[in-house]
Amino acid sequence: MTTLLTPAAAEPRPAPPPARRDRRSWTGWGFIAPFVAVFALVFLAPIAYSIYLSLFRDQLIGGTTFVGLDNYQEALKDDRFWAALGRVALFLCVQVPVMLGIALLVALALDSGRLYGRSFFRVSIFLPYAVPAVVATLMWGFMYGTRFGLVGDINDTLGISLPNPLSPDLVLASIGNIVTWEFVGYNMLIFYSALRVIPHSLYEAAEIDGAGQIRVITAIKLPAIRGALVIATIFSIIGSFQLFNEPAILQDLAPNAITTDYTPNLYTYSLSFSGQQHNYSATVAIVMGLITMVIAYVVQLRGMRKGA
Amino acid sequence: MLKNSRRLLRGIGLVCALALGATACGGSDDGDSSRKAVSASDIQAALKKGGTITVWAWEPTLKQVAADFEKEHPGVKVDLVNAGTNDEQYKALQNAISAKKGVPDVAQVEYYAMGQFALTKQLTDLKAFGADKLASKYSPGPWNGVKAGGEGVYGLPMDSGPMALFYNKKVFDKYKIEVPTTWDEYVDAARALHKADPKAYITNDNGDAGFTTSMLWQAGSRPYKVDGTKVSIDFSDQGAKTFTGTWQKLLDEKLVAPVTSWSDEWYKGLTDGTIATLATGAWMPANLASGAKGASGDWRVAPLPQWTAGDNAGSENGGSALALPELGGNEALAYAFVEYANAGKGVQTRVDNGAFPATTAQLNSEEFQNAEFPYFGGQQANKIFAESAANVADDWSYLPYQAYANSIFNDTVGKAYVSDTTLADGLKSWQDASVKYGTEQGFTVEK
Incomplete structure (x- = not known):
């Protein structure tokens, strides 16, 4: 750089052509300036600020000090963080396949054209997605109640004793149930719209070749919506790692089962707002963001490889 | 006290709260410990001069107290703000203090949280106003609460929970x-x-x-x-x-x-x-x-x-005090209000509206002790509460x-x-x- 700069600086007056080029490049900047300003303000600045925060430590006694990468070192050794990550990873491995599986089945059923009352069915499956997550969780929370909720009523009516869905052993499954209920419709819509754009000539060709419905699904439909499957999976991975609303709201009903470090996001929230540990909270958030990015990227690479 | 609604609110504000988390940063606080005594005449002068004070509190009975105080001191305006119940308010207060902006002149702080604010020198030591002389007015538990385990007096007790x-x-x-x-x-x-x-x-x-x-x-x-x-x-x-x-x-x-x-x-x-x-x-x-x-x-x-x-x-279970955040302004006026509400005429107003006092004068008064609670079938429950208040180890x-x-x-x-x-x-x-x-x-x- 310096070697390039020196002759330019040494030149007393720039020749006309470079000047014109200069003006032209500024015009370009002028056009993208509104975008760059907004982009920098809403995307880059928060990230930069989080990274900046993560390099300090603010203590009740002693104030703020620069600690370099100490917070990152601590996060890598933090049992509470890893336990939370393990929990959402388990959630991801169980809930996401179940949810996407159901969504795919529903989408294929709708697409098969053999369903009676198709649009009603489509809307009612999609409806839960339109319910805000907070409301949905509160509603399910009431149903899960063993004293006055639906579970309690079933127990009373049938004289049985169902296990408490909000006990520490079952609460993750209960959250999975809520999330599945909320997002099956959304994923179904992604799959269904991908299915709708498959050219009909392919089906006709398959029919002429004497292919059955199962064969059509495995040989035509699934390969054709591969991209949609990968996208839905990536969204679901990110959603699982960012699990927050459902456990945070159920926490009021099951404070002993859902700890303040139940998921990585809940952990950063309590670090920041109960513990005043903004710096460490930023660190955990960044580490979590990186992990999510890596996993989502790996899935994308794997998913797209065979499709290409 | 209204924990469920507080939590519900928290539940709803979760996502935005997370976003805010990144912007709420910890500032350094170097409290100024040298403080001049503020005499009664300084306070009188401030009352005469008038002005506006901001009070953050969720205690409902303060509304009437603020109105009475304004009536008694024309020119003084009390801006009573409910910034949330306990935890919510502490978070807001902590953020305001960190930002060094929008800090209220008076804040309601529960006894258990007093230490957190007092230790980091975020609350004014009211000894400079002569608050230590008011010790005998309060029952032991609450008074111990405002001392927050130290020598200072970081607030005047508002209510108590024997x-x-x-x-x-x-x-x-x-x-x-x-x-x-x-x-x-x-x-x-x-x-x-x-x-x-x-x-x-x-x-x-x-x-x-x-x-x-x-x-x-x-x-x-x-x-x-x-x-x-x-x-x-x-x-x-x-x-x-x-x-x-x-x-x-x-x-x-x-x-x-x-x-x-x-x-x-x-x-x-x-x-x-x-x-x-x-x-x-x-x-x-x-x-x-x-x-x-x-x-x-x-x-x-x-x-x-x-x-x-x-x-x-x-x-004791629960109970809170009114304190003066160090970064709040208009100290003399703020103290005048706190004293009025928690040691002066305001106490009776609050008791009349259903608050449980921390002052021995009210606790021991006949009117208070003989009050019959229709909810408890006419029982004079305050007698039991007052006795309990006197028996709290301090x-x-x-x-x-x-x-x-x-x-x-x-x-x-x-x-x-x-x-x-x-x-x-x-x-x-x-x-x-x-x-x-x-x-x-x-x-x-x-x-």
Whole structure:
């Protein structure tokens, strides 16, 4: 750089052509300036600020000090963080396949054209997605109640004793149930719209070749919506790692089962707002963001490889 | 107090809160400890001059007090803001202090959270205004609260929560159970009640830090010792053993309802008699009257059960003070308001509107003691509360970061409510987690 700069600086007056080029490049900047300003303000600045925060430590006694990468070192050794990550990873491995599986089945059923009352069915499956997550969780929370909720009523009516869905052993499954209920419709819509754009000539060709419905699904439909499957999976991975609303709201009903470090996001929230540990909270958030990015990227690479 | 609505709000604001988390940064605070005395004439001059003060408080009775104060001092305007109940408000206050902007002139702070603000020099030491001379006006528990384990006076006590046993007389009469006077009798009553009606429980407990610390206080345990930045935490003293020994029986035999206080379920239980007693602070009557209307006339108040028969140990649960944040302005005027509300004419106004005072003059007045509660079938409940207030041991201290410690109570002690972990083990892990946080925050912590 310096070697390039020196002759330019040494030149007393720039020749006309470079000047014109200069003006032209500024015009370009002028056009993208509104975008760059907004982009920098809403995307880059928060990230930069989080990274900046993560390099300090603010203590009740002693104030703020620069600690370099100490917070990152601590996060890598933090049992509470890893336990939370393990929990959402388990959630991801169980809930996401179940949810996407159901969504795919529903989408294929709708697409098969053999369903009676198709649009009603489509809307009612999609409806839960339109319910805000907070409301949905509160509603399910009431149903899960063993004293006055639906579970309690079933127990009373049938004289049985169902296990408490909000006990520490079952609460993750209960959250999975809520999330599945909320997002099956959304994923179904992604799959269904991908299915709708498959050219009909392919089906006709398959029919002429004497292919059955199962064969059509495995040989035509699934390969054709591969991209949609990968996208839905990536969204679901990110959603699982960012699990927050459902456990945070159920926490009021099951404070002993859902700890303040139940998921990585809940952990950063309590670090920041109960513990005043903004710096460490930023660190955990960044580490979590990186992990999510890596996993989502790996899935994308794997998913797209065979499709290409 | 209104924990459920606070949590609900939190639930709704979660996502935006997370986003805010990144922008709320910790600023450094270098408090100015040298402070000139502010004399009574300075305060008078400020009152004459007038001005506006901002007060952050959720105490409902302050509204009338503020109106009266404005009437008495034309030119003074009191801007009363409800910035949220307890935790919500502390978060807002902490953020305002960090940002050095929008800090109120007066803030309501509960006794357990006093230390956190006092230690970091975020509250003005009111000794400069001569507040230390008001000590004799207050009952010992609340006064100890505003001293926050140090020598300063960081606020003037507004209300207090001497504990008493609220019980559903109808339920006790129905099953012919004696009202317990000791905690051992309480366990027996719990067994008898649950046997007579498997749907009924002696009380609810789902792991509540405030309740547990209050019970430890009464049992003679002193887990927290605070000396400036030196802190020690120990939940293995005799008092703690007394408490866990008894309470463990209730948990093991499933004699307490696993219902969270302030939830809808809780109010239902209080109304229909399936939650038969509550050991809680004297501020409870107004909440019972509004939250469990259907049970009006069923409930009565009795002195808190004792750990040793014939004893009269008391304890505090809740209660708050008005304090002056260091970064707030208009100190003389702010102090004048605090003194008016919590030591002057305002106290009677608040008592008339249903508050439970911290001042001995009101506690001992005949009018107060003889007040009959229609909700308690005409019982003169204040007599019991006032006696309880006088029996509170004043050597208890909270951690200088109690608000945080309470927030992780259910992570640790909560395990005892849903698994095989014992209460004693739960307290031990609470201790470890509190020690860890204290050390990280720069305290010298001894176990």
